[in-house]
Amino acid sequence: MLAVYFDKPGGPESLYLKEVAKPSPGEGEVLLKVAASALNRADLLQRRGQYAPPPGASNILGLEASGHVAELGPGCQGHWKPGDSAMALLPGGGQAQYVTVPEGLLMPIPEGLSLPQAAAIPEAWLTAFQLLHLLGSSGVGTAAIQLTRMAGAIPLVTAGSQRKIQMAEKLGAAVGFNYKEEDFSEGTLKFTKGAGVNLILDCIGGSYWEKNVNCLALDGRWILYGLMGGDDISGPLLSKLLFKRGSLITSLLRSRDKKYKQTLVKAFTEQVLPHFSSETSPCLLPVLDSVYPVTEIQEAHVHMEANMNMGKIVLTLPQ
Numbered sequence: 001m002l003a004v005y006f007d008k009p010g011g012p013e014s015l016y017l018k019e020v021a022k023p024s025p026g027e028g029e030v031l032l033k034v035a036a037s038a039l040n041r042a043d044l045l046q047r048r049g050q051y052a053p054p055p056g057a058s059n060i061l062g063l064e065a066s067g068h069v070a071e072l073g074p075g076c077q078g079h080w081k082p083g084d085s086a087m088a089l090l091p092g093g094g095q096a097q098y099v100t101v102p103e104g105l106l107m108p109i110p111e112g113l114s115l116p117q118a119a120a121i122p123e124a125w126l127t128a129f130q131l132l133h134l135l136g137s138s139g140v141g142t143a144a145i146q147l148t149r150m151a152g153a154i155p156l157v158t159a160g161s162q163r164k165i166q167m168a169e170k171l172g173a174a175v176g177f178n179y180k181e182e183d184f185s186e187g188t189l190k191f192t193k194g195a196g197v198n199l200i201l202d203c204i205g206g207s208y209w210e211k212n213v214n215c216l217a218l219d220g221r222w223i224l225y226g227l228m229g230g231d232d233i234s235g236p237l238l239s240k241l242l243f244k245r246g247s248l249i250t251s252l253l254r255s256r257d258k259k260y261k262q263t264l265v266k267a268f269t270e271q272v273l274p275h276f277s278s279e280t281s282p283c284l285l286p287v288l289d290s291v292y293p294v295t296e297i298q299e300a301h302v303h304m305e306a307n308m309n310m311g312k313i314v315l316t317l318p319q
Contacts, residue, residue: 002318003060003096004297009049012301017294020060022098025073029100030080035067036119036291037094039300039313041203041226042254047301053092054255062094063254066109066118067317070098078103085109089122089261091254095294097317104262107269110276113286120286120312121276127253129268131201131223142287142311144201145171150275150282156197158184160307167310171287185211196220196244204229213240221247287311294318 005018025031043061045051053059066087069080080086086106093099109118128143132151141157148155149172157168157176165176175191177184188197196217202208203226212222222241241248253261275284289309292300294317304313 057091058093064122065094206230
């Protein structure tokens with residue numbers, strides 16, 4: 001099969017398509033013929049040599065995929081059969097023509113969604129779902145806004161351009177702050193009349209710690225799930241957090257064990273997935289920025305590194 005590959009850490013130019021052995025499904029696994037796979041920040045970090053896959057996971061990039069069931073491994077006890085369309089959360093391996101998946105991590109594709117749209121759901125929406133519902137009381141941003149509204153809460157967002165803020169507001173954000181032009185913590189306190197926010201979902205880390213603590217409400221929760229802004233802290237973080245009686249919670253989804261992921265996928269499939277149907281209210285929508293054939297993998301990485309995408313970047317695999 002063909003797979004996205006790189007021989008050593010580097011820039012987008014280090015990526016190419018390589019012919020590798022097709023995997024075989026093990027006990028309780030399904031072989032998925034991949035139609036589409038979305039790009040995530042973790043793929044960029046792994047390509048740079050900064051984020052190794054979990055032990056036992058494929059070295060091939062790709063944390064989510066959609067396609068069709070090609071083969072069932074021994075011991076599968078679910079309802080899946082060859083030819084079924086499905087999407088999956090993966091620890092790696094999605095940017096290839098085939099990938100093996102534990103049957104409990106497969107999800108049906110909601111009626112009316114295309115395979116590229118489905119590929120944009122698993123990583124972002126499951127991350128958002130666990131942050132909001134399992135840890136907090138939701139790329140991840142467009143999913144978080146919609147899930148926050150569905151939960152009856154009020155989402156506030158930060159973004160680096162007015163264009164992204166406008167999209168967030170169309171998806172349901174009450175207000176957006178351009179972090180390049182204003183202090184979002186001051187804007188948040190003004191919007192909340194000094195109360196602050198009960199829950200912060202933070203993929204930036206170090207460079208925003210002071211602003212995050214500043215706009216956190218008393219007894220609020222700050223959930224850290226990425227370090228795009230670095231991991232260095234200089235200042236009285238602990239005393240400020242203690243003053244707010246705040247909770248700092250850290251979370252990664254990729255390295256979670258299979259049992260946790262299966263529980264998450266089951267809850268998401270039951271509680272959220274039906275809302276991707278156009279006949280439901282509220283109706284959820286995976287937001288696609290762009291779709292690239294996998295042969296243009298370098299261009300897709302350049303596009304994400306420029307931070308211009310609004311929504312998910314999806315790769316399509318040759319069929």
